[in-house]
Amino acid sequence: MIRACALMDLPPGEAVRIVGPHAPIAVFNADGVLYAIDDTCSHQDASLSEGWLEGCFVECPLHAASFDLRSGEPTCLPAKRPVKTYPVFVEDGVVYVDVEVNKDVA
Secondary structure (H helix, E strand, O other), rough: OEEEEHHHHHOOEEEEEOOOOOEEEEEEOOEEEEEEEEEEOOOOOOOOOEEEEEEEEOOOOOOOOEEOOEEEEOOOOOOOOOOOOOOOOEOOOOEEEEEOOOOOOO
16 A cells, blocks of 8 residues: 555645556545546546546546546547556545555556
8 A cells, every 4th residue: 555645635626646656646536535546648648637627537638538537447539548546545534545456457
């Protein structure tokens, strides 16, 4: 598990980028529900944590590809490949991402 941040430092509508074992991970607070996905857009090298969050979807800031935070699946072009998702846990007010258990994508 990787410590992401204190829960109070990730208010609803915000994201944080953390260093993962293989690539950066973006952690989002979508209206009180926490999600973690690979931070790099599968279309082109752009940080999804810098994108626009609406509900449980994030829009890439580079070419407006959108991803469902629940599944990692792209919801529109130009992205065609999903991004990995990771379980998120809160313990004693600290947000953790479980990088050992992830949803592998093709």
